Every structure is written in structure tokens, then in C-alpha cells.
Amino acid sequence: MFFIPGFIISILTCPGIIVHEFAHQLFCRLFKVPVFKVCYFRVGNPAGYVLHETPKQNWQSLMISIGPFFVNTIVGFLIAFPASIPLVKFNQGDPADYLLIYLGVSIAMHAFPSVGDAKSIWNHFEKHGNLFKRILVAPIVGLIYLGAIGSFVWLDFAYGIGVAVGLPELFIKLLA
Amino acid sequence: MDTHSAEPAKNPNACMVCGKSDHPEGLTKRICNDCRTNLTRLNIPKWVKAFALGVVALTLVDAVRVPRFLLAGIHYQRGENAQDQNRYATAEREFKYVADIFPGSVENNAKLIISGVHNMDFKEIKVATTFASGQTSDEEGLVEEANNCMDVLEVYIPGMKLDSLVANRWNYPEKVYCDSLNAFALRNPGDKIAKYYLADKLFDLEEYKKSDSVLQYCVKYTPKNIFIIQLMAAIKRESKQYDSAIYFYNEMLDWNAESVAAISGKARVELKRHNDAAALQLAQQAFVTDSLNPLSLEALAMVYYYGNKQAQANGLLTRIKQDGNPEDTVVYNRLDNILTGKTIFR
Numbered sequence: 001m002f003f004i005p006g007f008i009i010s011i012l013t014c015p016g017i018i019v020h021e022f023a024h025q026l027f028c029r030l031f032k033v034p035v036f037k038v039c040y041f042r043v044g045n046p047a048g049y050v051l052h053e054t055p056k057q058n059w060q061s062l063m064i065s066i067g068p069f070f071v072n073t074i075v076g077f078l079i080a081f082p083a084s085i086p087l088v089k090f091n092q093g094d095p096a097d098y099l100l101i102y103l104g105v106s107i108a109m110h111a112f113p114s115v116g117d118a119k120s121i122w123n124h125f126e127k128h129g130n131l132f133k134r135i136l137v138a139p140i141v142g143l144i145y146l147g148a149i150g151s152f153v154w155l156d157f158a159y160g161i162g163v164a165v166g167l168p169e170l171f172i173k174l175l176a
Numbered sequence: 177m178d179t180h181s182a183e184p185a186k187n188p189n190a191c192m193v194c195g196k197s198d199h200p201e202g203l204t205k206r207i208c209n210d211c212r213t214n215l216t217r218l219n220i221p222k223w224v225k226a227f228a229l230g231v232v233a234l235t236l237v238d239a240v241r242v243p244r245f246l247l248a249g250i251h252y253q254r255g256e257n258a259q260d261q262n263r264y265a266t267a268e269r270e271f272k273y274v275a276d277i278f279p280g281s282v283e284n285n286a287k288l289i290i291s292g293v294h295n296m297d298f299k300e301i302k303v304a305t306t307f308a309s310g311q312t313s314d315e316e317g318l319v320e321e322a323n324n325c326m327d328v329l330e331v332y333i334p335g336m337k338l339d340s341l342v343a344n345r346w347n348y349p350e351k352v353y354c355d356s357l358n359a360f361a362l363r364n365p366g367d368k369i370a371k372y373y374l375a376d377k378l379f380d381l382e383e384y385k386k387s388d389s390v391l392q393y394c395v396k397y398t399p400k401n402i403f404i405i406q407l408m409a410a411i412k413r414e415s416k417q418y419d420s421a422i423y424f425y426n427e428m429l430d431w432n433a434e435s436v437a438a439i440s441g442k443a444r445v446e447l448k449r450h451n452d453a454a455a456l457q458l459a460q461q462a463f464v465t466d467s468l469n470p471l472s473l474e475a476l477a478m479v480y481y482y483g484n485k486q487a488q489a490n491g492l493l494t495r496i497k498q499d500g501n502p503e504d505t506v507v508y509n510r511l512d513n514i515l516t517g518k519t520i521f522r
Contacts, residue, residue, distance in 0.1 A: 015231070018224060025218065034207055034215030040224055053205045053215075079231060082238035085245040089252065090274075090281040091313070096238055103231060172246070176253035 010047040015103050016072060016110030016160075017041050017048045023071035024050040024117075027064040031055055046116055054124065058133060061124040065117040066140065072111035073163055080104025080164030085172070088165050101164055109160030112151070118144035248277040255287060264294035265434035265466045272300070275307075282313040286322040293325045294432040295466075296402070301326070331372045331394070331403050338370050354381060361390070368394045376407060384415045402431055406441070413445050421445050436466045440475035447478060448522050455479050470496045470507040481515055482522070489515055 010017060018040045028035045028050065037051040055061045083100035087093030093101075113121075118141045125137050147155060190196065191208035193215070207215065255270030268291035274284045285308035292300035305326075313319050334342050341360060345353045357374040364370055371393050378387035388411045394404045409424035422445055428438035443458035459479045462472035477492035493515055496508045513519035 015227070018227065022220070022224070025220075029216060029218045032216045034205070034212050035219075036215065038219075040221070053207070079235050082235065082242045082245070085249045086241075086278070089249055090278040090284060092278050092281055096234060100234060100238055103234075168249075172249040172253050175246075176250045176257065 006045070007043055007047075010041075011043065013106035013109060014041050014047075016076075016106040016108070019072050019075055019107045020068040020110040020114075021048040021050055023068035024052075024064055026071065027060075027067035028052045031057075031060040031064065033060065033064065046114060049116070058125060058129050058137075061128075062121055062137065062140070065121045066113050066144075068117075069111045069113060072107050076104045076106075076108025076111065076160065076163045077167050079107060081168050081171075084165055084168040089169070089172075104164035105157070105160040107160075108163035109156040111159065111163070112147040112156055113144045115145065115148045118148075244277055248274045252284060252287075255291070259287065259291065262431070262433040264291040264432040265436060265469075267291040268295050268297065268300060269466075275304070279307055280311070282308055282311040283315055283318060285311075286313070286315070286318045289322040290325045293328060294402075295435070295469075296406075296437055301329075328401050328403065331369055331398075331401060334369050334373065335367065337364075338367065338373070342373060350377070350381060353377065368397050372404065372407075375411075379407060379411055379414070382414070384411050387411050388415065400431075402428060406437055409438075409441055413441070413448060416448070418445050418449055434465045436462050436469040436472050439465060440469075440471045443475040443479065444521075447482060450522070452479065452482060456483070470504040474507050474511045477511055478514060478521065486515075 021038055021040045025035055025038050033055045034053045035050060036053075037049075039049050041048050052064070055064065080101050080103070083093060083097035083104070087097040087101055121137060121144075122141050125134050129137065150156070190206065191211055192206040193211040194208060196208070251270045251273040255267045255274065258264070258267035258270060268288065271284055271288040271291060274281065275288060278284055285304040288304035289301055289308065292298075292304060308319075308322075338360060341353075341356055348356070354374070354377045357370065357377055361367065361370045361374050371390050375387045375391035375394065378384075378390060388408075391404065391408055391411065394401070395408065398404060405424050405427050409421050409428065412418070412421035412424060422442060425438040425442045425445070428435045428441075432438070439458055439462040443455045443462060446452070446455035446458060455475075456479045459472070459475040462469070463476050466472055473492045473496050477489040477496075480486075480489040480492070493508070493511055496504060496511065510519070514521050
């Protein structure tokens with residue numbers, strides 16, 4: 001296992017961060033939650049963020065926080081899919097295929113909500129949720145933290161590869 | 177007179193964005209309706225839009241090829257599934273489809289070689305080997321499997337001395353060539369390839385006992401070689417040892433459940449036994465398995481011929497000539513001799 005500083009990973013995978021922040025913004029738009037500021041990418045910690053009004057509904061807050069999981073996964077898959085068959089399955093890719101696989105992996109690997117997102121969910125439910133709702137949301141927050149810890153052992157990268165390469169493979173297996 | 181103008185007191189209900197209008201009650205932040213509408217719009221900077229447009233354009237351009245590539249992926253997967261079930265005729269068909277789209281895929285060519293060897297399809301082995309030679313692959317296991325699989329072709333690769341004899345075989349009468357092979361085999365008692373060629377020639381000359389005896393040497397050293405097993409099955413069939421012939425054909429089917437050579441060979445055994453109904457069933461099975469294979473056409477033509485359907489039999493003979501490769505001439509001539517009565521098959 002080798003260590004690469006976080007800011008270098010952020011720079012190398014900036015398309016994923018842009019899509020991640022866009023996903024937060026998109027879910028805010030869906031729930032008509034005002035957005036005050038969006039930073040799609042910067043060299044710093046966090047590498048991107050969205051400042052928005054606290055939603056009225058608990059589930060809206062949850063969805064805004066975990067929105068990137070769905071958006072990045074779907075977008076990463078869709079981008080990588082046309083390239084993954086020639087490149088990965090038949091080793092016959094062209095430069096465009098390499099670029100699309102890079103984009104697909106970097107976007108999908110940023111699908112995991114950040115620790116900041118987890119904190120945001122927890123703070124919201126601490127203020128506005130009762131004990132039952134907090135118990136319900138605790139596993140999601142726990143999973144996000146686990147994902148963040150897992151990123152030290154390249155779990156996010158493995159997820160990106162899984163979405164960009166593994167899912168098309170699975171798709172073909174199901175169709176065959 | 178002391179006067180001072182007092183500043184207007186801040187409106188606690190003013191919008192926190194524009195500071196003008198009052199915000200509606202019941203919402204988290206003090207934002208007026210106009211500002212709220214503005215802030216809930218999807219305001220995306222131009223550079224993000226340009227980035228998204230670039231990615232979408234690139235994806236769409238690449239996506240044009242998706243239907244073809246997706247089909248290639250599906251056929252490749254079906255080929256792999258068929259190979260796992262020892263159904264190599266189906267596997268070869270699927271990999272050929274992929275080869276039309278990705279002719280340079282080392283992995284697909286390796287799979288084609290494996291299925292080609294199992295189907296004894298020399299033409300396909302040659303094409304796939306041409307594309308695969310000199311290429312590298314990450315799947316070393318697969319390439320090694322293809323190389324190992326090609327080991328069974330050793331019976332067709334004579335050593336240098338034998339090669340000059342085999343290359344000139346058409347210049348001599350069959351009997352002279354056979355005697356030369358016999359002399360070579362006696363001078364080189366350990367050369368099993370020479371013995372295989374000799375057994376094959378003896379079979380052509382209808383000297384089945386001698387052929388069997390010579391081939392036993394090859395069976396002893398390479399009992400699993402499919403070409404040796406096929407020749408052994410044919411010797412047993414022509415020696416009227418039908419159960420033994422079926423046993424060897426079944427060995428071939430263990431190796432390749434869709435071996436047209438084995439299925440059509442069994443049909444010929446059943447014809448010899450005068451079990452014409454069983455022969456028809458097997459010949460049809462061979463035809464369904466691979467309708468382009470001259471062996472399946474030959475078996476079906478023979479069944480038609482002995483079922484007094486001369487026209488259908490002749491039609492299949494013509495098809496072998498039309499569809500066939502130069503290597504299929506042997507099958508054509510063999511069948512032609514049977515249909516014209518020059519060879520009495522049974």
C-alpha cells in the first residue's frame with residue numbers, strides 16, 4: 001500500500017469532485033433549497049463544497065448529502081461504459097477510450113459522501129430529528145465514515161474501478 | 177438646538193440577501209421570495225458547462241460504437257459460457273463474431289484457437305494464430321492454455337526428415353508413399369508422428385488391422401490426442417468393431433460435446449449397423465450443431481442416400497463443393513465415391 005497526498009489525488013481526480021459538488025447542487029435544486037455558494041474545485045480541504053440553506057425536511061437534508069453517491073455512480077458508469085468493452089474486455093482501446101475510463105473512474109471514486117457530508121447529516125438530525133430518526137440515520141453516517149477510512153486503503157479507487165469496469169462486465173454477463 | 181438625525185433602525189424581517197423585501201415566515205433563513213427563487217435556480221458557471229459539454233460530446237461520440245461493442249461483449253461472454261460447458265462449436269461461432277469486430281484481440285484469438293483445436297478447424301486455427309502471433313496479453317494463463325491446446329496438433333507437424341517425405345507424397349503412388357513411410361518408421365522407431373502418418377495412410381489403403389497395430393504405439397504415448405482418437409474410432413468402425421468405435425467417439429465428445437466429427441462419425445457407425453433412424457437423428461444433430469461443416473453435410477447426405485433420397489444427397493454434395501475449402505476436397509471425393517457407387521460403404 002502506498003500513500004499519495006490527498007491534494008494530489010484531488011487534482012488528479014478533479015472531474016469527480018466537480019460532479020460530486022454538482023450532485024449536491026442538483027439535489028438542492030430538486031428540493032428548492034437555496035444555494036449560497038458552490039465551490040466545484042479548489043486545491044485545499046475540502047476540495048469542493050456547497051453552502052445551502054438547511055432544508056425543512058430531514059430526508060431532504062439526507063438526500064442532498066448522499067446525492068453524489070447516486071449521481072457520481074450513474075455518471076461514472078455511463079461515461080466509462082462505451083470505453084470499457086473495447087479497452088478492458090478486448091484490450092483494443094483508442095486514446096478516447098483511455099480518457100473516458102479515466103473520467104469514469106475518477107467520477108465514480110468520488111461517489112462516496114465526504115466526512116463533511118456525514119457531519120452535516122448528523123448535525124441536522126441532532127437538531128431536528130428525534131431518537132428514532134437518529135437511530136435510522138446512524139448506519140448511513142457510519143458507512144460514510146467507514147468509506148472515508150477505507151479511502152486510506154484505496155477503497156474509493158476500488159469502487160471507481162468497480163463501477164467503470166466491473167459494472168459493464170456484470171451488465172454483459174446478465175445480457176449474455 | 178441639538179439636533180441629530182437618528183439612523184433608521186435595522187429591519188429584523190429584511191431579506192439577508194438583498195436586505196430589501198421582507199422574508200416570508202416559517203422558513204429557515206431570512207430570504208425573500210425573489211431571492212429564494214433566484215438562489216434555487218441551477219446556476220452553473222460557464223467553465224463547468226464547457227467541461228460537461230466536452231465530456232458529454234466525447235461520451236456520445238464513443239457511444240455510437242456501443243451497440244456493436246455491446247454485441248461483441250455479449251457474444252464473447254456466450255462463447256466463454258459455451259467453452260465452460262465443452263460446447264466448442266457454439267463457442268467458435270461466438271468468437272468468430274467477436275473477431276469480425278475486434279480482429280486484433282489476443283484474448284479472443286486465443287479463445288478461437290482453443291475452440292478451433294477442439295473442433296479440428298484448421299482454417300480457423302490458422303487465421304487466429306496469424307492474428308495472435310507476436311502479440312502480448314495480460315492474460316498469460318489464457319495464452320498458455322491456447323499454446324497447450326495446440327500441442328495436440330503435434331501429430332501434424334513432422335520432423336525435418338519426415339517433412340520432406342510428407343511434402344512429396346503426391347508425387348508417388350499411394351502404395352509407394354505408404355512403403356516409404358513404413359521404412360521411415362522402421363528406421364526411426366521412436367517417431368510417433370511418423371507412426372501416425374503411417375497408420376493414417378494404412379487406413380486410406382483399407383489395411384485396418386495394420387493401421388490399428390501401428391496406431392496403438394501412438395495411443396500408448398499420447399492417449400488423449402484427439403486426432404489419434406478420431407483415427408482409432410474410424411479404424412474400429414471400418415473393422416466392424418462398432419461398440420469400440422462408439423467408445424472412441426464418446427471420448428471425443430467428452431473433449432468437445434459438440435464435436436461434429438464425433439457426432440457424424442457415430443452416424444456413420446449407425447449406418448453401418450443399419451440403424452438408419454438413429455443415423456438420421458445423429459446426422460441431423462451434427463447438421464444443427466454446424467451446418468457449414470462438411471462432415472455434417474456428408475453424414476446427412478449418406479443418410480439420405482441410404483434412405484433412397486438421392487436428390488437431397490446430391491444437393492448436399494454440391495453444397496460441400498460450393499461452400500467448401502480446398503481442404504474439404506477429401507470429404508467431397510469420399511462422398512462422391514459413395515453416392516456414385518464407386519465405394520461400397522455398407
